[in-house]
Amino acid sequence: MKRSLITTLLIGVAVAVLVSALHATGSMRGIETGIRAFASDYASATRVVSEKWQYVLVLLLALGVAWLSLSGVPQGRNRLLVVFLLIELLGLSWVCSLYRVFFQPLPSVLAAVLALVAAEGSIVFLRRDRSHLARTFFGNRLSKKEFRRVGEGTISFDAxxxxxxxxxxxxxxxxxxxxxxxxxxxxxxxxxxxxxxxxxxxxxxxxxxxxxxxxxxxxxxxxxxxxxxxxxxxxxxxxxxxxxxxxxxxxxx
Known part of the structure; x- marks a missing residue:
């Protein structure tokens, strides 16, 4: 639990900093312009969601997706939830445009995708490390069923x-x-x-x-x-x- 929380914070903050830096420096301006034309009517907007709220949303999304990925939710279901989240973000941008409020969804979308990739990458890395420990301590000393449970983390052990x-x-x-x-x-x-x-x-x-x-x-x-x-x-x-x-x-x- 503690390790998952620390990993979530590290991934969330790192992703938020990266996406915010890309957005602030204009590195994504070309893509943002394309999405702006696709998802909302920028020309008729009378208000724009401030940069401050953009950065807050980016951080919250990165933390949320990372936590969801690391909390034991099946990978397929987790990815499906993230896809729905991305669709909701695009839909939110369109709904905001109906009220003449411009919301740029790209930073939030990118934060969710990067957090998902980073979290799944950390799971693969930790699982590989755990698999090595399992082979070292329990190779040929447990039944195949029990060994698989150790490798998957169903059975916890302290080295x-x-x-x-x-x-x-x-x-x-x-x-x-x-x-x-x-x-x-x-x-x-x-x-x-x-x-x-x-x-x-x-x-x-x-x-x-x-x-x-x-x-x-x-x-x-x-x-x-x-x-x-x-x-x-x-x-x-x-x-x-x-x-x-x-x-x-x-x-x-």
Whole structure:
């Protein structure tokens, strides 16, 4: 929330300053003249919206569009709203001309478009950075569903080191070393590989964070990265399901 507010302010102020500077220096005069002829009757106007109110409107529009884009509104819907806003600005210019008031819509239109582009650009940049962090911390350690939720921001996580209350499930083959002595190396390696693969898959499907999966066994953590208050119950449920699964596998074999 705080980051979105700061980003909104930065984008809004930067866009407002840029558009105001372009308008004040006459850099958009040619385009403004064309829009003036299209959207309103400047010749018959008896009053003109002052520059001060133009700049205020530019700032408000830039802030509003930036906030709307950064507040989690779906991109397609947000763009549609901005298109409607642009149409409304042109319509406002025409309505003002009916009352012989001239309102130049170009600065406001440009501010809305630039704010939209800047906000969506910042979202892409932050999402790319978040995606990199997600791959670093959670690559191959979460299920595809959970990993996608982390990358999209549905599950929030803090990269800073903190202490958490979690539940840990450790899985290994009973009497593993005795089994290793009584089995051929290739057969034992195949058994371990199958056990690790199936155990890790079922733990991931249960929503666990895979801490380790090697010859020493499989260790999974529940509650990471999502703060699930019922992590202990969830861990026990998944562990019992695992026991039941391997019992059935043993009976079939």
């Amino acid at each position: 800073q080191a903190k202490a958490y209350e979690v539940s840990v499930v450790a899985c290994d083959i009973a009497n593993k070393y005795g089994l290793a002595e009584d089995s051929e190396p290739a057969a034992f390696a195949g058994t371990m590989e199958k056990f690790i693969h199936e155990t890790a898959d079922r733990l991931l499907q249960g929503g666990a964070y895979l801490h380790a999966a090697d010859g020493e066994g499989v260790v999974a953590i529940f509650k990471s990265p999502e703060g699930n208050a019922e992590h202990a119950e969830k861990a026990v449920r998944v562990a019992l399901d695992l026991i039941q699964y391997f019992r059935k596998q043993r009976q079939h074999n």
